[in-house]
Amino acid sequence: xxxxxxxxxxFMDGLWKQNxxxxxxxxxxxxxxxxxxxxxxxxxxLATTFVLTASCLLxxxxxxxxxxEVRIASFIVIIATFVTVVDYSIQAISLELYDALGAYIxxxxxxxxxxxxxxxxxARMPPVPATLNAFGMGLGFTLGLLAIGGVREIFGAGKLxxxxxxxxxxQPWVVMVLPPGGFxxxxxxxxxxxxxxxxxxxxxxxxxxxxxxxx
Amino acid sequence: MSQIxxxxxxxxxxxxxxxxxxxxxxxxxxxxxxxxxxxxxxxSAVLILAVxxxxxxxxxxxxxxxxxxxxxxxxxxxxxxxxxxxxLPPNFPLxxxxxxxxxAMALGKAIFGGLGYNPFNPALVGRAFVQSAFPSTIASFxxxxxxxxxxxxxxxxxxxxxxxxxDNTAWIKAAGIDAxxxxxxxxxxxxxxxxxxxxxxxxxxxxxxxxxxSAILILLCGAYLAVRRFMDWRIPVAVLGSAALVAWAFQxxxxxxxxxxxxxxxxxxxxxxxxxxxxxxxxxxxxxxxIWIYGALxxxxxxxxxxxxxxxEGVMYAILISNAASPLIEKFTQPRTYGARSKL
Numbered sequence: 092x093x094x095x096x097x098x099x100x101x102f103m104d105g106l107w108k109q110n111x112x113x114x115x116x117x118x119x120x121x122x123x124x125x126x127x128x129x130x131x132x133x134x135x136x137l138a139t140t141f142v143l144t145a146s147c148l149l150x151x152x153x154x155x156x157x158x159x160e161v162r163i164a165s166f167i168v169i170i171a172t173f174v175t176v177v178d179y180s181i182q183a184i185s186l187e188l189y190d191a192l193g194a195y196i197x198x199x200x201x202x203x204x205x206x207x208x209x210x211x212x213x214a215r216m217p218p219v220p221a222t223l224n225a226f227g228m229g230l231g232f233t234l235g236l237l238a239i240g241g242v243r244e245i246f247g248a249g250k251l252x253x254x255x256x257x258x259x260x261x262q263p264w265v266v267m268v269l270p271p272g273g274f275x276x277x278x279x280x281x282x283x284x285x286x287x288x289x290x291x292x293x294x295x296x297x298x299x300x301x302x303x304x305x306x
Numbered sequence: 307m308s309q310i311x312x313x314x315x316x317x318x319x320x321x322x323x324x325x326x327x328x329x330x331x332x333x334x335x336x337x338x339x340x341x342x343x344x345x346x347x348x349x350s351a352v353l354i355l356a357v358x359x360x361x362x363x364x365x366x367x368x369x370x371x372x373x374x375x376x377x378x379x380x381x382x383x384x385x386x387x388x389x390x391x392x393x394l395p396p397n398f399p400l401x402x403x404x405x406x407x408x409x410a411m412a413l414g415k416a417i418f419g420g421l422g423y424n425p426f427n428p429a430l431v432g433r434a435f436v437q438s439a440f441p442s443t444i445a446s447f448x449x450x451x452x453x454x455x456x457x458x459x460x461x462x463x464x465x466x467x468x469x470x471x472x473d474n475t476a477w478i479k480a481a482g483i484d485a486x487x488x489x490x491x492x493x494x495x496x497x498x499x500x501x502x503x504x505x506x507x508x509x510x511x512x513x514x515x516x517x518x519x520s521a522i523l524i525l526l527c528g529a530y531l532a533v534r535r536f537m538d539w540r541i542p543v544a545v546l547g548s549a550a551l552v553a554w555a556f557q558x559x560x561x562x563x564x565x566x567x568x569x570x571x572x573x574x575x576x577x578x579x580x581x582x583x584x585x586x587x588x589x590x591x592x593x594x595x596x597i598w599i600y601g602a603l604x605x606x607x608x609x610x611x612x613x614x615x616x617x618x619e620g621v622m623y624a625i626l627i628s629n630a631a632s633p634l635i636e637k638f639t640q641p642r643t644y645g646a647r648s649k650l
Binding site for chain 2 (some may be wrong): 260261265269282
């Protein structure tokens with residue numbers, strides 16, 4: 092039972108408490124570059140999730156075999172293998188999407204989340220928690236990208252998932268599909284989330300103070 | 307028995323506060339607003355009101371959220387609102403004006419901690435935001451002194467929120483103006499090599515943003531502030547002087563292509579920027595030498611962007627870049643402490 096709970100915690104870690112984008116601030120390069128629309132964001136997020144989960148599973152299985160001295164190189168080889176798989180798959184499924192995401196699919200290999208998770212988590216944990224944690228992180232990353240990409244698409248094109256929201260006379264906000272828009276939206280979400288966290292912290296402290304006063 | 311009161315210096319100080327200075331800047335801006343309304347009528351009036359109201363509202367929300375209470379009394383949000391409105395085209399859609407006001411106060415000021423902490427001029431941050439968000443709308447103008455300007459709004463002013471601005475062509479035609487290019491003097495110089503005379507500028511009969519047309523009025527209002535020492539006169543002098551000098555040098559080099567220094571000084575937002583925006587106390591240096599360097603940098607950058615950049619007007623980015631440089635300028639121009647050895 093307790094392993095079930097801890098496994099669930101591993102999975103939830105990446106979704107909220109240690110969200111790669113909003114808390115750890117990793118993988119900022121694709122975050123700012125490909126989040127022009129919701130579809131692009133989801134595809135990028137799912138591609139990263141696949142690579143992250145598969146490579147963390149493999150690394151976790153091989154963690155006793157890989158020599159410590161060459162572990163980084165070995166991790167990169169494993170990650171690069173899965174990135175190549177994703178790269179060719181997306182190219183085969185949708186050339187349009189492949190062109191939209193551009194070099195950023197190949198650049199998944201350089202995404203800090205992948206090496207960070209491999210080094211900090213998968214290389215030290217048994218396969219089940221490692222995979223669950225990686226999957227949670229990947230989904231958290233996807234949600235983060237979607238949160239940014241959704242807002243940018245609504246303002247930048249008046250659409251969400253390609254469906255027009257405001258009719259044909261919508262005036263697009265050009266700045267939102269330009270790089271500054273990515274920074275603005277990311278900063279907006281960060282302000283919101285850190286505000287929520289600060290509020291929670293204040294409540295906990297107030298409760299502790301109350302208990303202290305009673306005692 | 308008489309008592310002796312002991313106090314530390316300073317013993318005499320002027321009854322001058324942030325509120326006094328800011329209130330006088332608002333007073334100095336009012337003539338510009340009236341002139342703009344006289345030129346462009348109702349559209350300009352509601353634009354100024356809407357943008358200023360937005361700025362005040364955003365300031366109110368953020369200041370109470372950050373536990374500072376009501377900070378509207380320091381008049382700084384009012385200045386930002388009026389200045390921002392004066393840099394926009396008079397026919398700018400109101401909803402975009404609200405967006406600009408929100409960007410100015412939230413992005414330009416509130417997130418840095420409010421008055422005195424903002425590294426960039428908030429009004430220009432707002433304008434830069436809408437310029438990059440709605441580049442075509444911010445470059446379309448209505449003619450000054452249209453006969454129906456006090457009877458009806460320009461159609462684009464009342465555009466529904468989030469929608470493409472309504473076309474102004476019919477309205478302009480109804481004004482009885484046949485050949486209205488809609489291009490500012492700077493754009494006409496850049497793309498058609500056509501220069502206006504000083505008389506065109508001084509009468510206010512050129513296409514421009516709401517508050518940048520009357521150089522004389524801007525200078526008079528600036529002079530009032532400078533005489534009462536609410537504004538550092540060295541900044542506008544440095545900005546306008548360096549711009550004129552560089553423009554004069556370019557004209558000597560190639561008189562057929564480059565316009566006269568007078569055209570450069572009177573066109574676009576240079577006057578308004580030099581007098582009211584470059585002089586923002588929070589975003590300009592305080593060291594004596596630094597003030598001159600800062601002003602000169604704005605003037606030179608403005609000319610460079612106008613002559614060689616993609617945009618027709620460079621004052622906004624010149625001031626924003628110089629704002630960013632001003633802490634560095636201050637660092638390098640610290641006066642030598644009396645008695646200390648010079649570092650160089």
